Amino acid sequence: MRGKMQPTVYNSRNPRMPSRPIRRSLLFSFLLIIVSGWAAAQTPNWHVPEQQLADKISAVTGPGAISLELANRSSLTRTQAEEIHRGLLQELSSLGLRSVAPEEAAATINISLSENLREYVWTAEISQGKNEPAVVIVSLPRTSATDSGHATPSIILRRTLLWSQPGRILDAALLNGTPQRLFVLDANSVTIYQMLAGRWQPQQALAISHSRPWPRDLRGRLVLRKDHLLDAYLPGVFCTTAAGISLTCHESDDPWPLGVADPPLNAFFASSRNFFTGALTPGVGKQTSAPAFFAAAPLPRDRYTLWLFTTTDGQLHLLDGFTDQSAATDWGSEIASVHSGCGSGWQVLATAQDSDDSKNDSLRIFEVPDREPFLIGQPTEFRGEITALWPQTDGASAVAVLHDSSKGEYEAYQLTLACDQ
Amino acid sequence: MKRTSLLWLAINSLALAGLAVASLMITTVARAATRPHYGGVLRLAIAGPVPSLDPADATNVSGQTAIQRIAPLLFNTLTTLDERGEAQPSLALAWKSDFSSQRWELQLRPGITFSDGTLLTANAVAASLRVANPRWNVSPQGDSVIIQSDAATPELPAELALSSNSIVLREGGKLIGSGPFTAAQWGPGKSLVLSARDDYWAGRPFVDSVEIAIGRSPRDQMLSFELGRLDGVELAAEQASGAVAGGRVVNSAPDELLAIVFSRGVQSPEEGRLRQALGLAIDRNLLNTVVLHSAGEPAGGLLPNWMTGYEFLFPRSPDSQRARQIHEGINQSSAWSLGYDQTDPAARVIAERIVLNAQDAGINIRPNPAASPDAQLVRIRLVSRDAQVALSHLALMLNLATPGSQRASSQMTSSPSTADLYAVENTFLQTQCVIPLLHLRTSVALARNVHGWSEAQDGSWNLPNVWLSPEKP
């Protein structure tokens, strides 16, 4: 029957073969994403599957007295499960199945709310007399689970989920204004979203063209500009909207801007790798090179800017324009400095892994009063790996991209620091 | 504000002294989440035999897991399955089927080259698929490939993700792939050295090369691993829970079926009842928790619950009393023999435990590692995280195909619903030819400097994403 209604089946994501169903599914995924972003406040519509399951149960038992037990084996919350329980009872009673005590029931129905990789699977085992129980099943696509249950214990770091999508997010930028805009950089495009009626609505997708294959651990930097909308830096590719609203990309090994500092610092990125080569421009003071590094964070001092580099050899290098001081730390390779106004004013956010066999990363906040980093507060744990951490243009916040492998989604968070006082 | 700064300074100066200590302590509990490093040689070992690198070589059943792990390193498939088990573009960028799901058109990704520089063409893809699937009618059409089959194949995109459907350029006995690595050295059945392709279309792998020792027993592997000669080794299920010196253990989702498979169909209703009773007599939970150190999950169905969502509906709790009731009055003519893999110490204990459980229920069965037993304890890897594909493959492996199920699946022009899948799996189980016991995780022990490890659901290793940190393990 499904085949008749939808004679041709297409794969879901295919930018090169656009078609009506893809747009439909895109729309659906947007809806889902929005639902997920606002999941705590939203109530999914369980009515249809409740009705389907009730119909199937009724077809087996016919009208009569039943006893119904419901077990939740899925990632649905208890509240949601109770809601479904109530809905089911309603649907069943409308079909003439009264819920009674088990000893009075003609049929015992055990409902299980289960799930697989793609769907919620609701099963009903219907036992009547001594016969083998009959089983009926309905399934419905799974929505993304929400992150609502996860509260940040730290009062220092605040994170706000900006966007999530299945594809890898390289960077995101928030442009405050009316309406608020969100720019999301991924391997193929820069997508612009607009906040309308409390939801991010896609406004435009600016495709990124490139001829060479992307390196495996693809990184990209999105920089909002004052004179034009934005620049996007990708390995070996530079894209800009300088020529208008459209995004023009060309192969380039232009240096990428690092952090927000005065004077600004740029660094060359290895086009087929995932790190900066170490060549700096215009340099930190007289220092125009550093060891190859993954990330850099400036800490403005009164007379100079101290630059922190996480080098590919796992060390932390501190450059002040004259000296290159290295230290072995347990820092991850992603760092970003944020101006909070608390403490010394600038703190460094650094990634760290929870434990050896965990795929969950955490963010730690360090003060660097002199040259020695000093941990402040508890690490903030994330459900997944942090694949990108870039400072925002204003310097007061950073964007972290989290890869939640359990959901298979990439999430972009805005990170701000609040004084714990 | 100034007061605050002073306070901060005071705190800082006090804390500075403890900084080194603190960071040391953190070092012991936390590991840096660094970006992947390029370079290095990854040394791995594989137990299973790999007589040939040809992924379409179906004769090698015992080494299926091994070839599934190796094939994606050398070859690509047209599609891959994502974490939800849905087909995603790989060498094929897009695909569509006709109404009957018998004719599929797959558009190829342009600009892909094989490791010898040959451009991937529709002709090459068609030729490769024909070798792997003689029943398909594969024809090139421009930059697309048309696949036609007699029956409806709604799951074709997922099926194309199977490593057996890898695209291989066969030139004069040489196997050339478009995968992230090329085979630098191949000692058939002994060792394989892979080197990373700089021009790989999905990005050069992080490591420069991968050395894979083949046919090493788990015990041998572990010894080498502990001596630091290997960076990653396969673990036997019962080893997985234990601490591994100098490394960590990565577990997959339960993706391997441990089951009793009978060598022949049910000959009489009494035999069917006996088999049913045997299924009820086995305490799967103790097998899992005690013998396999919780390396898996008790299984009532063929496919695990995470894949289907309904597996719990199949009985898996022991019910010795009911088992007795079921086969009451049946006179078992002779004891069944239960075969198992002699090389697997856990299999022996499992077989012996099953025998004890069966005896409790009054069923006479004896462990017998010799050839041609009545029933065999088998471990079968689920080749796909697409439930339908995995079930079809299982049915094929276990020889479970029933006329009803074939008809049912051939009539489906779209992917079967979960309820359909349940019905098919239930039919398979009703044949009483297989008693599922456990779904096992597969585990790999990794050295501390190995990062980015993820094991795909079909048992392949996603080695391109693995990288080695410069620190010494």
Place this chain on the structure above:
Amino acid sequence: MTFRRKLLVIFALTVFISVATVAIIVSVLARRAFEKADDERTAALVAQFQHEFNRRGEEITARVAAIAASDAATRISYAFSRGDKDYAPFLGDARTIADNQQLDFLEFVDGQGTIISSAQWPAKFGYPDASLPLSQPPQNAFLKKEDLPDGEALGLFSIRRVEAGEGHDEAYVVGGSRLDKQFISGLELPAGMRAMFYENFNRGFSPQSLIDPSGSSQDPQKIASFVQHVLEQKQESTTLIHWTSNPAEDETLHAIPLRGLDNQIAGLLLVGSSRRQYVELRQQIRSATLFAGGAGLLLAILLSGWAAARVTRPVEQLAQAAREVALGNWDTRVNVHSSGEIAELADTFNHMTHELLEQREHLVRVERIAAWKELARRLAHELKNPLFPLQLTVENLVRARQQTPEQFDEIFHESSTTLLAEIANLKAIISRFSEFSRMPQPQFHSLQINDLVRDVVKLVRAQLQGPDRAAIECTMQLADTGEIAGDPELLHRVLSNLVLNAMDAMPQAGRLTLLTHAQENSVSVEVQDTGTGLTPEECARLFTPYYTSKGHGTGLGLAIVQSIVSDHGGTVSVRSGPAQGTTFTVVLPRNLDKLREQRNENQV
């Protein structure tokens, strides 16, 4: 059997019996010695087994005690006293510890006997082991049957409580060694002995339960009944097992029941002692005996032959001499060159022949004189009878001449007739005597004796039925005698004489019977009459010439008969008694060779 042979046999038997007796005695003594040695060796082996058994037991007890006091056992005891019945952490512990401690069996069980970890059957965790004596754990090692996945085994076990301090639930360590080939192989066995072990699982005899480190591929079924017997009798027993038809393969099997904790027989120690040595010894004795016996017999034959020859030669000479004497060589003498009884015997023999010779000569002389006397008497008698009429006639003539010359002529005529008649009578008498003295040598011709008999009967038949005398009935019973060689005339005279004799013997009528018989080399003729018969004395003198019992005749008839028969090489005999009639039997050799000789002579 000759004397020499008898002597040989007696000598050989004596030697044989002596050798056999010695062999039997040696054999019996050897067997006893062997059995005694065997018993001693078995006893030593059993003692060694017991010692080894105890030593192993102590060793196991020590190991089990060490395990019970180890951290591992304490950890298990502690974990289970907390109540979390999680077997998982300990699943492989028993195996590992058992391997380290070189134990075949090791189990950790809780106070109720539930297995926590098992080395021999890892899958049996959580199952109770009912066979454990947890209420009163024995201090020493004990035998116990142990269930295994692939059957049962017998082991030497020890049990120890885990000392885990106060407040802990009880836990026990049960460890043991399997009574297997290795265990049995550890025993030091004397040559020719082997030890086996039979595990008794109360299922009847099973060859698989027999642990035989020697690995002999014999048929275990041969000891099935013995094992069953010992298990039923529950006491030590010994038997002889014939593994094959070869006695050297035989084995004396000594079974010692070993009891488990429940006092049931857990197994049997089977001590096998090969009979090979004994059988070989017996074979050697037998061979030596046979050789000695054979050699002895040979020697005995040679010696006894020589001895017998020495002893019997004079006797044989004597016997030969006796035979010679019997043949008539009365002058035979024995020359014996020895001394003693044999020489005396020979002398006596020689003396005897000498005496015999002298006696015969004396007898001959006497008989000759007697014969001459008889002849003279008969001659006188015969001649006197005619002379008396002659005298009377002559005297009558003289008187007639004197008294009546007229009548003289007449008387003379008459008297001369009488005289002539008597003279003729005298002449006849004289011619008969002369005829007897001139008996001719027989001329051999082929003839049928029956024909002769018929001729004779034909001749006398008229006389038999003559009117002047009483009738005599004559019958013939003639057998098919075949051809003989003889002089028909002489033989005819023999038969005629005998028939006439018979007729003379039956003046008052009677029956005359003539019978012929055929023997292989001879024929015989019997002439029977029913006359008055003869006395033995008459019989003895019957063939003496000129003897007659009749009132007439010369008395030469039977003498002639004997003379003719004798010339034919035959014999004539008489059988008679008073009033029994008389039977003469003439036996004539066939003499066919004489016929050939005569023919040859004629041809020459």
